Amino acid sequence: MKIKNNIAVSDSGFVFNPATGESFSANPIGMEIMELLKKGTPTQEISNTILEKYETDAPTIDKDLHDFIQILKQYTLIEEHGKA
Amino acid sequence: MEKQRYERPMIKKLESNMPNKFGMRTEYRPMTHIDNVAVKDLIDEYGSPLFVISEKTIRNNIRSARKAFETRYPKVQFAWSYKTNYLDAVCRTFHQEGSWAEVVSGFEYDKALHNGVDGSKIIFNGPDKTEEDLNKAIKNNSLIHIDHLDELYAISEIAPGLNKKAQVAIRVNMDTGIYPMWDRFGFNYENGQAWDALNKIMRTDAMELVGLHTHIGTFMLSPNAYAVAAGKLADLAIGIKDKYGHEIKYIDMGGGFASKNKLKGTYLPGTDINPSVNDFAEAITGALINSNFKPDNLPLLILETGRALIDDAANLLGTVISNKRLSDGRRSTILDVGVNILFTSFWYDHKITPAQPFTQYAEDTVLYGPLCMNIDVIRENISLPLLNKGDHVVIQHVGAYNMTQWMQFITLRPRIVMIDPENNVHVIRERETLDRLLEFEKVPDHLKTFDL
Numbered sequence: 001m002k003i004k005n006n007i008a009v010s011d012s013g014f015v016f017n018p019a020t021g022e023s024f025s026a027n028p029i030g031m032e033i034m035e036l037l038k039k040g041t042p043t044q045e046i047s048n049t050i051l052e053k054y055e056t057d058a059p060t061i062d063k064d065l066h067d068f069i070q071i072l073k074q075y076t077l078i079e080e081h082g083k084a
Numbered sequence: 085m086e087k088q089r090y091e092r093p094m095i096k097k098l099e100s101n102m103p104n105k106f107g108m109r110t111e112y113r114p115m116t117h118i119d120n121v122a123v124k125d126l127i128d129e130y131g132s133p134l135f136v137i138s139e140k141t142i143r144n145n146i147r148s149a150r151k152a153f154e155t156r157y158p159k160v161q162f163a164w165s166y167k168t169n170y171l172d173a174v175c176r177t178f179h180q181e182g183s184w185a186e187v188v189s190g191f192e193y194d195k196a197l198h199n200g201v202d203g204s205k206i207i208f209n210g211p212d213k214t215e216e217d218l219n220k221a222i223k224n225n226s227l228i229h230i231d232h233l234d235e236l237y238a239i240s241e242i243a244p245g246l247n248k249k250a251q252v253a254i255r256v257n258m259d260t261g262i263y264p265m266w267d268r269f270g271f272n273y274e275n276g277q278a279w280d281a282l283n284k285i286m287r288t289d290a291m292e293l294v295g296l297h298t299h300i301g302t303f304m305l306s307p308n309a310y311a312v313a314a315g316k317l318a319d320l321a322i323g324i325k326d327k328y329g330h331e332i333k334y335i336d337m338g339g340g341f342a343s344k345n346k347l348k349g350t351y352l353p354g355t356d357i358n359p360s361v362n363d364f365a366e367a368i369t370g371a372l373i374n375s376n377f378k379p380d381n382l383p384l385l386i387l388e389t390g391r392a393l394i395d396d397a398a399n400l401l402g403t404v405i406s407n408k409r410l411s412d413g414r415r416s417t418i419l420d421v422g423v424n425i426l427f428t429s430f431w432y433d434h435k436i437t438p439a440q441p442f443t444q445y446a447e448d449t450v451l452y453g454p455l456c457m458n459i460d461v462i463r464e465n466i467s468l469p470l471l472n473k474g475d476h477v478v479i480q481h482v483g484a485y486n487m488t489q490w491m492q493f494i495t496l497r498p499r500i501v502m503i504d505p506e507n508n509v510h511v512i513r514e515r516e517t518l519d520r521l522l523e524f525e526k527v528p529d530h531l532k533t534f535d536l
Contacts, residue, residue: 015095023098027445027470030093056090060473067409068093074413075097 003038003072004079017077024075029054033068037078043069091470092407094445111446111469115437115478118399119503123439123476126501131515132403132476133421135487135500139177141397143505146181149393152362156369159384163207165339166192168390168484169398173502173512175199178393186339186388190217193226207336207388209255209297211235211269218242222250229297229336230254231270236284243290253295253336254281258316260300260309269299273316282320286328293330296320299338299388303347303431307359307367310337314368318375321383334384337368343395345432345481353435361392391484398483400426401439404475405454415449417471421479422453422460424493427486429462436462439476442469455494492516 003009008016013031015024026034029050036046043065050061072078116123119138126134146162153160163186164178170192175185176199185196188210196206203224211231213221215238221228222243230236230252243250255270256278271277285293296317300309314337321332342358350357372382402421410416423429436451449468453460462479471477490497496516501509 024095025098026095027091027093027443029091030095033093034095050090053088054090055087060090060092064092067407068095070409071095071413075095077095 001037001043001069001078001080002040003034003077007038007077009034009038015077017075020076022075024077030068033065034072034077037069037072089441090472091443091445092472094447094470096447111437111442113437114441115399115439115480116441118478120507121503121509123401123478126509127401127403127476130499130501130509130511132401133425133498134401135398135425135482135498136401137171137174137398137483137500137502137512139173139397139502140505142174142177142394143181145393145397146178146183149361149365149387149389150182152360152365153369153385153387156365157372157385158382161334161384161386163205163336163386163388165388165390166195167488168339169394169487170195171487171500171512172199173510174394184386188212190214190220193217193221197224204251207297207386209299209388215242218250219246222246222248225251227294228252229270229295230281230285233281233284236281240288240290249289250291251294252285252291253293253297253332253334254278254285255297255299256317256320258298258300258313260312260316262301262304262306262309264301266299266301270297273320278320279323282324286324286330293324293332295332295334295336295383295386297336297338297386300340302340303342303391304340304364305342305358307363310364311367311371313337314371315375318372318377322376331381332383334386335372336386336388339388339390339392341389341392343391343481343484345395345428345434348431348433361389394483395481396483398481398487400479400482400486402477402479404471404473404477406473407471410450415447416452417449417468418452418454419462419477420454421462422455422495423462424453424455424460424495425486425490425497426453426462426479426482427489427491428482428484432481433463433466434482435480436466436468437478437480438469438471439478442471445470457494487513492521496521 006018013026015026047061118136163184166187184205185201186207187193187196203226206226208221208226209229228250239250256273257267257270258273259265271281285291298313300313317335324330341364344354346354402419405418405420408416446467446469449466451463453462499511499515500513502512503509
């Protein structure tokens with residue numbers, strides 16, 4: 001599972017999908033997660049990174065990360081392994 | 085390394101030129117304190133949800149309302165509308181500020197007496213006054229505002245037995261150019277019912293006609309309707325003087341002034357578009373002064389303003405129970421505040437502000453209450469900063485009707501505290517307990533035991 005290669009993420013949180021022309025806005029943690037997903041980082045590793053950096057707990061990040069990835073899928077910004 | 089404050093990840097599709105029902109983001113600063121008391125401390129000490137009433141705001145409101153009328157008209161009297169909020173501490177604050185009591189039931193009447201209001205300063209409105217209520221009100225020289233002919237006949241039968249003249253007014257309903265016209269209470273002006281009732285009163289010794297009363301509607305957005313109503317009551321009063329040589333003592337314009345809440349379906353916030361008390365004062369006093377009353381003999385003007393004096397004096401504190409995602413991708417947040425204690429969420433888009441710092445990111449959200457009932461929706465659509473489980477919110481302008489129309493349903497009703505002008509916090513109503521509720525119930529002997 002990985003952010004599609006053609007998706008552009010700017011430093012200010014502006015996300016652009018050239019395939020559809022749609023644009024999005026993400027908050028800093030959202031951007032951070034997208035950058036990690038782009039590199040193909042496994043979700044468990046993403047959870048650990050966020051947990052180390054931010055004042056939160058494992059169940060919260062687990063729930064929020066899962067929800068965030070669902071939304072990325074809904075916006076078709078993610079490609080699953082083995083799928084186009 | 086110190087950890088950074090966590091905010092849940094968020095991504096939002098940008099849709100330029102697409103208006104949506106969630107509207108613009110409205111919250112820019114957290115509401116961390118109420119009258120210098122920290123919201124967090126209030127919840128830690130008194131629990132969540134929690135109603136918080138500001139005594140200072142109540143006093144400011146009634147003082148500025150009095151000023152609005154007293155600078156325009158020589159004789160003004162406010163009467164606190166008990167049904168709007170009849171907590172003793174609230175009523176007594178208004179009584180300390182000089183307000184009489186305006187009640188609409190025997191229960192409220194007794195509450196006013198219990199609060200120490202002299203019977204002659206209680207205005208008794210409403211369609212349901214029992215024989216016992218009327219007896220008490222006549223004996224105490226209370227101002228009885230007659231709603232229908234059956235009440236009028238009941239008073240003519242009761243008063244002679246008490247060797248008292250009942251002090252009465254009639255409630256008059258009328259066309260003031262607004263919709264809906266409230267014609268279910270009192271006697272109609274246009275079709276002659278009002279005159280019929282007045283003639284009956286003037287021709288009996290059982291009653292003394294002391295005033296005329298109207299109450300044209302609720303959450304009124306048109307001050308001019310009050311000018312029309314005041315003009316019509318002035319015409320009646322002058323007609324009575326011409327016909328019977330009798331002068332009434334007061335004109336009671338009732339209540340109904342809009343507060344600063346935002347009604348559902350309106351686009352701009354109530355603070356921007358709803359008329360102020362000054363606008364209503366200008367309309368009413370202008371109409372009375374321009375009527376045919378002699379300038380040196382104007383009647384007392386009574387106002388029964390409720391909502392506009394108490395709404396912004398109370399906040400409801402709540403806590404986030406959970407964030408969920410709905411099937412269509414919308415964000416939903418569950419609060420511990422339900423419609424059972426926030427009845428007015430059926431009428432208003434309440435302003436809701438987080439009680440802790442937040443970033444500039446916001447999400448379109450549906451706000452639900454904690455009840456396992458589909459109707460439990462606090463806001464169908466609101467653009468809110470990103471809230472985490474356990475975060476606190478402040479629901480604003482909840483002072484009118486919620487603390488009287490709330491119900492014990494599914495959950496127990498929470499505490500109410502009042503912050504005094506020196507910023508001391510007082511519990512003015514305790515939270516309900518199961519034991520207290522069970523005191524009302526009785527179980528028949530044959531249902532006391534069972535085997536499962």
